[in-house]
Each structure stands twice: as C-alpha cells, then as structure tokens.
Amino acid sequence: MTSTRKTYIIANWKMNFTPGEASLYLHRLEGRIKPSRNVQVILAPSTVSLQPLSLQINRRQFKLAAQNFYWRDYGAFTGETSVSQLRGFVDYAIIGHSERRYIFNESEEDIANKVAAALRNNLIPILCIGETAMERRDGETAAAIYSQLANGLHEVSKEDISKLIIAYEPVWAISSNKNAHAAKPADIDEAQALVRKHISKVYGKGVGESIPVLYGGSVDHLSAGGYLSIEGIDGLLIGGASLIADSFCAIVEIAKGMKS
Numbered sequence: 001m002t003s004t005r006k007t008y009i010i011a012n013w014k015m016n017f018t019p020g021e022a023s024l025y026l027h028r029l030e031g032r033i034k035p036s037r038n039v040q041v042i043l044a045p046s047t048v049s050l051q052p053l054s055l056q057i058n059r060r061q062f063k064l065a066a067q068n069f070y071w072r073d074y075g076a077f078t079g080e081t082s083v084s085q086l087r088g089f090v091d092y093a094i095i096g097h098s099e100r101r102y103i104f105n106e107s108e109e110d111i112a113n114k115v116a117a118a119l120r121n122n123l124i125p126i127l128c129i130g131e132t133a134m135e136r137r138d139g140e141t142a143a144a145i146y147s148q149l150a151n152g153l154h155e156v157s158k159e160d161i162s163k164l165i166i167a168y169e170p171v172w173a174i175s176s177n178k179n180a181h182a183a184k185p186a187d188i189d190e191a192q193a194l195v196r197k198h199i200s201k202v203y204g205k206g207v208g209e210s211i212p213v214l215y216g217g218s219v220d221h222l223s224a225g226g227y228l229s230i231e232g233i234d235g236l237l238i239g240g241a242s243l244i245a246d247s248f249c250a251i252v253e254i255a256k257g258m259k260s
C-alpha cells in the first residue's frame with residue numbers, strides 16, 4: 001500500500017440485512033468510524049436498502065455501492081433495476097463479482113456492458129476479477145486475469161480508465177474462512193502486478209501504476225494488516241467480516257493506522 005494513495009475499504013453485505021437491520025447496523029458503524037481523507041469506507045447493502053441508507057449516511061463518512069444492476073437504462077426488463085435508477089443513491093458499483101459470474105452466469109459481455117453503463121451514469125465501477133481454483137491449479141491464473149480485464153474493460157476509453165477500481169478476488173479464497181485456503185501475499189503481489197502490467201500496456205504506464213487495485217477473499221481483522229502492507233494493494237473488499245461490527249471497525253482502524 002503506497003502511503004500517498006487513498007485506501008478503499010469496501011463492505012459487501014451481500015444478501016444480508018433487511019432495510020431496518022441495515023439501518024441499525026449503519027447506526028452502529030456511524031458511531032465508531034470517523035470520516036477520514038485517506039481511507040474511503042464504502043458500504044454495499046442489498047438494492048432494497050440503498051435508498052433508505054442514502055438518506056441516512058453522512059457522505060463524508062461513508063459512500064454507498066450497488067452490488068448489482070442491469071446495464072440498460074430503462075425498458076421492459078421485469079425484475080431488474082437500472083444503474084440510472086440507482087445513481088442518486090450510490091457513488092460506486094460492484095461489477096463482475098464471482099458470485100454473479102458463477103451463480104448467475106453473468107457473461108463477459110454483461111460485465112463489459114455494466115462497466116460502460118456505470119461510467120455513463122457517473123458511477124465508479126469496482127471491477128472484480130480473479131481465477132478459479134481449477135485455473136490456478138492448471139497454471140492459468142495470468143491468462144484468467146488478462147482475459148477478464150480485457151473483456152471487462154472492452155468498452156472503456158483512455159479518458160475513463162482512471163475512474164475505475166479493480167478488485168482482485170481469487171474465487172478459491174472467497175468465503176473460505178480456512179487458513180489453508182487463504183491467499184498468500186506472494187499470490188496477491190503477483191496478481192496486482194499482472195493487473196498493472198495489462199493496464200499499462202493498453203492504457204499507458206501512468207494509469208497502470210496509479211489505478212487502485214484492491215484485494216478480497218476471507219479478509220478479517222487478523223489478516224487485514226498483512227494484506228494492506230503489500231505494495232500495490234490499495235484496499236480491501238470484505239464480505240463475511242463486514243457483517244461483524246467489531247471486525248469491520250477494526251479493519252478500518254488498521255487501514256487508518258497504516259496511513260498515519
């Protein structure tokens with residue numbers, strides 16, 4: 001983590017909390033996490049909680065992210081929510097999460113369309129990429145990372161690339177909660193270097209070096225400091241531990257401590 005750059009700590013609450021529970025939980029976080037210029041805390045609740053939470057949050061303290069949306073702006077798409085419907089409530093959008101890729105069969109084309117839709121609506125895309133256990137076993141980690149980046153960024157221009165955040169989330173490390181499956185610093189260092197190499201090659205060295213690259217995969221307050229100390233990692237995307245106030249607040253404190 002380079003000290004002059006902003007650190008992002010993102011809470012992916014997934015399909016947890018009713019709007020009432022999300023509001024109470026946010027209230028607990030509000031009392032414990034003070035605004036910081038160097039550490040941006042982003043909360044990603046369920047779609048149904050975005051509107052009420054957007055009225056409750058202090059935007060200097062927290063920003064909101066959508067976990068999902070449909071890429072068309074409006075139309076006959078029963079059951080879907082467009083990014084243009086969400087943009088008044090959120091500043092960021094998580095795109096390409098492995099649960100969307102592998103449970104809901106989102107294609108690379110869907111993901112590229114979503115990145116373009118987020119940018120078109122002035123939201124910051126948080127593009128998630130990462131290899132499966134099988135790809136890693138078969139020595140295809142670099143190929144998987146390069147192809148997800150090339151496909152996901154297909155529509156992104158040179159002007160827009162610096163607006164994105166990339167989250168490296170190896171699929172085998174997500175929700176594993178087992179030390180044996182934890183990603184090792186060397187794996188993450190290698191992956192962030194691959195991301196920066198690809199972006200440098202396509203968009204230029206400056207943005208390749210400066211684009212925020214986060215890590216996600218079973219991070220908790222015990223492991224956060226180690227991951228944040230990897231040079232080239234600019235923050236964390238946190239699932240399970242973000243649902244536990246003590247753990248999440250401790251992670252934010254660690255990130256702030258490393259910036260002071």
Ligand code: PEP
Pocket residue numbers: 012169173174175176216217218219237238239240241
């Ligand atoms: C995630 O879903 O993005 C994630 C990192 O989850 P967890 O922290 O639970 O592994």
